[in-house]
Amino acid sequence: MADAPFENMLAQMDRAKEYADVDDGIFERLKHPERTLKVTLPVELESGDVEVFEGYRCQFNSARGPFKGGVRFHPSVTQREVEALAGWMTWKTALVDLPYGGAKGGVICEPKELTDRDLERLTRRYTEGIRRMIGPETDVPAPDMNTNPQTMAWMMDTYSMYEGHTVPQVVTGKPLEIGGTPGRVEATGRGVSIVTGRLFEYLDRDLTDATVAIQGFGNVGSNAAKLLDEAGARIVATSDVTGAAYDPDGLDVDALDAHVAAGGLIDEYVAGTLRDVPTGDGDRNDDRDRSRWDAPEMLSNDELLTLDVDVLIPAAVEGVITEANVHDLRASAVVEAANGPTTVAADKVLSGRDVQVVPDILANAGGVIVSYLEWVQNAQEFSWPLETVNAELERRIGTAFDQTIEQYDEKDLPDLRTAAYTLALERTASAHEYRGLFP
Numbered sequence: 001m002a003d004a005p006f007e008n009m010l011a012q013m014d015r016a017k018e019y020a021d022v023d024d025g026i027f028e029r030l031k032h033p034e035r036t037l038k039v040t041l042p043v044e045l046e047s048g049d050v051e052v053f054e055g056y057r058c059q060f061n062s063a064r065g066p067f068k069g070g071v072r073f074h075p076s077v078t079q080r081e082v083e084a085l086a087g088w089m090t091w092k093t094a095l096v097d098l099p100y101g102g103a104k105g106g107v108i109c110e111p112k113e114l115t116d117r118d119l120e121r122l123t124r125r126y127t128e129g130i131r132r133m134i135g136p137e138t139d140v141p142a143p144d145m146n147t148n149p150q151t152m153a154w155m156m157d158t159y160s161m162y163e164g165h166t167v168p169q170v171v172t173g174k175p176l177e178i179g180g181t182p183g184r185v186e187a188t189g190r191g192v193s194i195v196t197g198r199l200f201e202y203l204d205r206d207l208t209d210a211t212v213a214i215q216g217f218g219n220v221g222s223n224a225a226k227l228l229d230e231a232g233a234r235i236v237a238t239s240d241v242t243g244a245a246y247d248p249d250g251l252d253v254d255a256l257d258a259h260v261a262a263g264g265l266i267d268e269y270v271a272g273t274l275r276d277v278p279t280g281d282g283d284r285n286d287d288r289d290r291s292r293w294d295a296p297e298m299l300s301n302d303e304l305l306t307l308d309v310d311v312l313i314p315a316a317v318e319g320v321i322t323e324a325n326v327h328d329l330r331a332s333a334v335v336e337a338a339n340g341p342t343t344v345a346a347d348k349v350l351s352g353r354d355v356q357v358v359p360d361i362l363a364n365a366g367g368v369i370v371s372y373l374e375w376v377q378n379a380q381e382f383s384w385p386l387e388t389v390n391a392e393l394e395r396r397i398g399t400a401f402d403q404t405i406e407q408y409d410e411k412d413l414p415d416l417r418t419a420a421y422t423l424a425l426e427r428t429a430s431a432h433e434y435r436g437l438f439p
């Protein structure tokens with residue numbers, strides 16, 4: 001099970017290899033991470049106890065440029081998972097044509113059980129552990145699950161202290177005040193909403209009033225929900241670890257967002273709206289009362305996945321669409337906001353049923369695109385307005401979407417994932433060919 005994401009990634013590569021123009025020897029090289037560092041992180045917690053954490057940084061491939069990839073804090077982190085995520089970063093940066101390779105980091109911990117001071121110490125100790133590997137021209141970390149701009153600020157500060165001067169470019173996803181870019185926080189969700197719109201255009205379908213279910217209402221899920229809601233789609237369900245809120249008439253995304261931004265959970269939100277439902281004389285036609293009548297109901301995360309919707313957006317963890325539930329899926333399109341949400345076995349079933357799946361390496365590439373734009377601004381010591389960042393994001397992810405569709409249609413490939421992987425593998429292999437095999 002611990003190897004599942006890595007095996008999943010290798011199987012996706014093998015599937016695309018059948019159609020990709022890649023030399024066998026180079027393909028073999030592409031299956032192995034360049035290196036993975038494991039670090040032991042003793043931290044004195046605020047409670048006075050000393051706890052020893054374990055962390056990793058995997059540098060998967062650097063043929064196209066410096067390594068790039070997020071850092072995840074989660075109890076289920078494993079070395080193999082970090083390596084799979086680093087591989088996916090390699091294919092993602094190649095697909096959206098950024099001058100980067102792929103990397104990923106992770107620390108095994110439960111952030112909910114740590115105080116802010118504990119998290120700061122852990123982050124700084126982890127940064128010290130990997131600092132000989134990272135750098136603005138070698139490997140540039142960013143946020144991922146349970147890490148955020150504050151985490152990046154601590155990483156940047158720790159690295160800079162050792163260097164003796166401030167090095168903003170060593171990480172992306174920083175707060176604006178210390179070299180972050182406008183638009184980074186919502187970039188992944190914005191990218192998800194852009195590719196969903198592009199998919200509907202390609203399928204000649206109307207996004208207005210299309211029904212959408214989003215698993216996970218964190219950074220990516222909530223921003224995708226807000227932008228798709230603004231574009232006219234109906235967000236009928238979304239979830240967190242406590243379960244899903246479901247309303248076939250469409251959820252009040254702004255109210256839900258305000259609740260979650262204030263630290264609330266989805267089950268509390270649903271319970272709260274139920275409390276507000278009038279018992280007797282509410283008027284369904286009175287706008288002031290409407291939202292009360294439309295109280296959402298609570299579903300499980302598994303039930304959310306099998307709702308009869310136009311678009312399903314998994315935006316939480318890997319491996320949620322599996323052989324066990326894929327036959328019950330009723331969505332006609334899946335946009336993979338999370339990394340690796342669909343197992344290879346489930347993917348084959350969806351492909352056979354002509355369910356369009358926009359693969360993770362395309363659907364969630366908005367984050368790394370805007371990270372790249374942050375890195376470029378830091379190098380220029382110049383900052384761009386939000387409109388410039390968003391326009392560049394739209395242009396780059398739109399181009400990658402068009403190229404994936406072109407590959408899919410021209411080569412008559414079985415699905416969009418295979419199309420995206422063939423492009424990514426060919427680009428990375430071509431970089432290896434030009435550079436040759438050292439020594």
Ligand code: NAD
Pocket residue numbers: 143144145146188215216217218219220221239240241242301315316317318337338339364365367368
């Ligand atoms: P996050 O921590 O902000 O949010 C995760 C959400 O998923 C939360 O609502 C959480 O309650 C929910 N969740 C966690 N475990 C769950 C489970 N087992 N079942 C159902 N829901 C669960 O994380 P995020 O930054 O939004 O990342 C979500 C996914 O998107 C991850 O797979 C991540 O790798 C991927 N991703 C994130 C970015 C980014 O810029 N943040 C970029 C690319 C890909």
